[in-house]
Amino acid sequence: MAGQDRRQLGRVFNEVAELYDRVRPGYPDEMFADLVTITSMDERSSVLEVGCGTGQATRSLAALGCAVTAIESGAEMAALARQRIGTFANVDVETSTFEEWEDRGRRFDVLIAASSWHWVDPSIGWRRAHDVLRPWGWMTLLGNVVVRRPGEPEVYAETADLHERFSPGNPGWGHPPLEDDVHTTDEGRGLVDDPGGLFGPTIVRWYPTVQWFNGEGFADLLRSTSLYRKLDRDVREAPARRNRRAHPHADGRPSITPLPERPPCRTARRVSNTSVDYGTVCASAVFGALFA
Numbered sequence: 001m002a003g004q005d006r007r008q009l010g011r012v013f014n015e016v017a018e019l020y021d022r023v024r025p026g027y028p029d030e031m032f033a034d035l036v037t038i039t040s041m042d043e044r045s046s047v048l049e050v051g052c053g054t055g056q057a058t059r060s061l062a063a064l065g066c067a068v069t070a071i072e073s074g075a076e077m078a079a080l081a082r083q084r085i086g087t088f089a090n091v092d093v094e095t096s097t098f099e100e101w102e103d104r105g106r107r108f109d110v111l112i113a114a115s116s117w118h119w120v121d122p123s124i125g126w127r128r129a130h131d132v133l134r135p136w137g138w139m140t141l142l143g144n145v146v147v148r149r150p151g152e153p154e155v156y157a158e159t160a161d162l163h164e165r166f167s168p169g170n171p172g173w174g175h176p177p178l179e180d181d182v183h184t185t186d187e188g189r190g191l192v193d194d195p196g197g198l199f200g201p202t203i204v205r206w207y208p209t210v211q212w213f214n215g216e217g218f219a220d221l222l223r224s225t226s227l228y229r230k231l232d233r234d235v236r237e238a239p240a241r242r243n244r245r246a247h248p249h250a251d252g253r254p255s256i257t258p259l260p261e262r263p264p265c266r267t268a269r270r271v272s273n274t275s276v277d278y279g280t281v282c283a284s285a286v287f288g289a290l291f292a
Helices: 004-009 013-022 029-039 058-063 075-084 124-132 156-165 179-183 215-223 233-244
Strands: 048-051 066-071 091-095 108-114 134-141 200-204 209-214 258-261 264-270
Touching: 013 075, 013 179, 029 134, 029 200, 029 264, 048 258, 058 066, 058 075, 058 091, 066 075, 075 091, 075 209, 124 134, 156 209, 209 215
Parallel strands: 048 066, 048 108, 066 091, 108 134
Antiparallel strands: 134 264, 200 264, 209 258
């Protein structure tokens, strides 16, 4: 996807900020505990969060006590994030894209992007991330990858005909990857490009979780994704309404559908201009196709 198209598509979430905040998954506490262990992050650390959305990861970062500067390009998303973290004095939310953000000479110990780095122009983002980090700082990518498990109900298989009917040939439709296959891709960077030699080797950690939906909840989740937001309203609402009614019980009540996820954490340490660090690095994969 071209850089300008990528950035424009990334702003569609601003249209549904409240919905996005309600249905998008957060991140497990274990992930942040590991992040603290690996990066030695504490209340003296400064953290830059790129693309904070409505604060799904920001709230966990704020609870650690470190100073957090969170960037969000969508005005409505940023406003909602400020509301959600209003009780924390250690967080500042700034409305800007990362590419255009004024750093004012500030430098950080850790840079975190939670399900957002694939919206950043890679020709600018990787170098800028390197430059705003202090020597031996850490960069961490967090995300949620939807997976399927053999023998379990697979909501996409049961609704694929609806998607194909209303948006034929859309490359975004399809089955999530098998959980075991995802777990073996520990060197992959998901939807983002390789940063070259700017960062050291990575450690990838996966944290299995399950998000549960009834038919209406699953339809709302679809409405919050870029895959749906980029469709014309009439096109996207038809399959969403039908997905809402896709799995009723015999008495008409909607069933509850599990959505297994493998939230990964992949962090890489900044390489200085004079030497390369081959120490421990932690980072995470980004959202898969459903949650982009």
